[in-house]
Amino acid sequence: MSKCARKKYIKTNLRQMTMETVESQHDGNITASLTESKSAHMQTQTGQNSIPALAQVATIAETDESAESEGVIDSHKRREILSRRPSYRKILNELSSDVPGVPKIEEEKSEEEGTLPNIATMAVPTSIYQTSTGQYIAIAQGGTIQISNPGSDGVQGLQALTMTNSGAPPPGATIVQYAAQSADGTQQFFALGSQVVVQAATGDMPTYQIRAPTAALPQGVVMAASPGSLHSPQQLAEEATRKRELRLMKNREAAKECRRRKKEYVKCLESRVAVLEVQNKKLREELETLKDVCSPKTD
DNA sequence: CGCATACAACGTCACGGAAG
DNA sequence: CTTCCGTGACGTTGTATGCG
Numbered sequence: 001m002s003k004c005a006r007k008k009y010i011k012t013n014l015r016q017m018t019m020e021t022v023e024s025q026h027d028g029n030i031t032a033s034l035t036e037s038k039s040a041h042m043q044t045q046t047g048q049n050s051i052p053a054l055a056q057v058a059t060i061a062e063t064d065e066s067a068e069s070e071g072v073i074d075s076h077k078r079r080e081i082l083s084r085r086p087s088y089r090k091i092l093n094e095l096s097s098d099v100p101g102v103p104k105i106e107e108e109k110s111e112e113e114g115t116l117p118n119i120a121t122m123a124v125p126t127s128i129y130q131t132s133t134g135q136y137i138a139i140a141q142g143g144t145i146q147i148s149n150p151g152s153d154g155v156q157g158l159q160a161l162t163m164t165n166s167g168a169p170p171p172g173a174t175i176v177q178y179a180a181q182s183a184d185g186t187q188q189f190f191a192l193g194s195q196v197v198v199q200a201a202t203g204d205m206p207t208y209q210i211r212a213p214t215a216a217l218p219q220g221v222v223m224a225a226s227p228g229s230l231h232s233p234q235q236l237a238e239e240a241t242r243k244r245e246l247r248l249m250k251n252r253e254a255a256k257e258c259r260r261r262k263k264e265y266v267k268c269l270e271s272r273v274a275v276l277e278v279q280n281k282k283l284r285e286e287l288e289t290l291k292d293v294c295s296p297k298t299d
Numbered sequence: 300c301g302c303a304t305a306c307a308a309c310g311t312c313a314c315g316g317a318a319g
Numbered sequence: 320c321t322t323c324c325g326t327g328a329c330g331t332t333g334t335a336t337g338c339g
Binding site: 247250251254255257258259261262 | 323324325326327
């Protein structure tokens with residue numbers, strides 16, 4: 001086995017180990033497995049403590065390697081071993097159907113997202129564009145425009161723009177007012193009939209040209225870095241960079257969301273443990289009472 | 300007060316599964 | 320087959336806490 005493949009194999013085994021601990025929570029002995037899983041999680045969190053786990057996995061990999069050379073592991077079994085468990089949302093919803101008291105994770109948690117800054121006003125963007133300076137503009141279905149700085153921290157970097165209709169600008173124009181609080185004050189964007197002109201209040205602000213919705217290009221934004229017809233290697237490279245930035249940004253948000261769900265899932269399991277412990281205690285007490293009632297008293 | 304340690308949150312990468 | 324999404328793993332960073 002090559003060095004790279006070996007590393008990958010070890011990683012996969014390590015993943016399987018953590019999967020098993022969580023899966024054991026899902027079926028039977030929740031109380032015991034939960035603490036095990038928690039300590040396992042702590043081990044992976046801190047670099048020092050993860051070393052024993054890695055060593056253990058390395059041993060597993062060592063034995064499996066010899067076994068593999070003998071052809072003991074068939075592909076079906078291997079696939080079964082390496083199969084992923086379902087997402088936290090699925091697991092939690094299954095739990096919820098079993099236990100009435102356990103809350104479900106909704107697809108869209110509006111009230112919970114409301115507690116997060118700026119997320120409440122975020123709509124699902126229909127178009128995302130990047131400026132020549134690397135800023136992102138997301139235009140949502142409801143017309144909400146969000147600007148995100150590449151160096152900023154994910155959602156917190158998103159700035160909502162609100163649409164108003166008032167006087168000073170050219171007649172018939174829609175004012176898009178910069179909602180972000182800045183020392184320089186607010187920035188205004190003027191929309192002229194079928195065309196939208198974006199005016200920058202500061203010198204380093206990139207200039208955007210926003211077109212009105214058309215059948216061919218709904219809510220399109222034409223910019224310097226717009227992905228149009230790319231021919232030169234430089235343009236292709238820029239496009240690749242843009243795609244990468246977009247993927248990173250999405251993955252960043254996905255990771256945050258995933259962690260939030262995971263925390264909720266663990267909380268749910270803990271509350272379920274508490275409920276089951278109470279139930280268990282009650283049943284034991286009931287059993288003792290019935291024993292006392294039914295057993296003949298001997299003197 | 301400075302240092303070490305634990306812990307939480309984050310960003311990124313790699314991977315598998317789902318969807319088109 | 321390709322693309323997108325969800326998630327585990329890993330490394331980094333900031334903060335809290337305990338100790339000498």
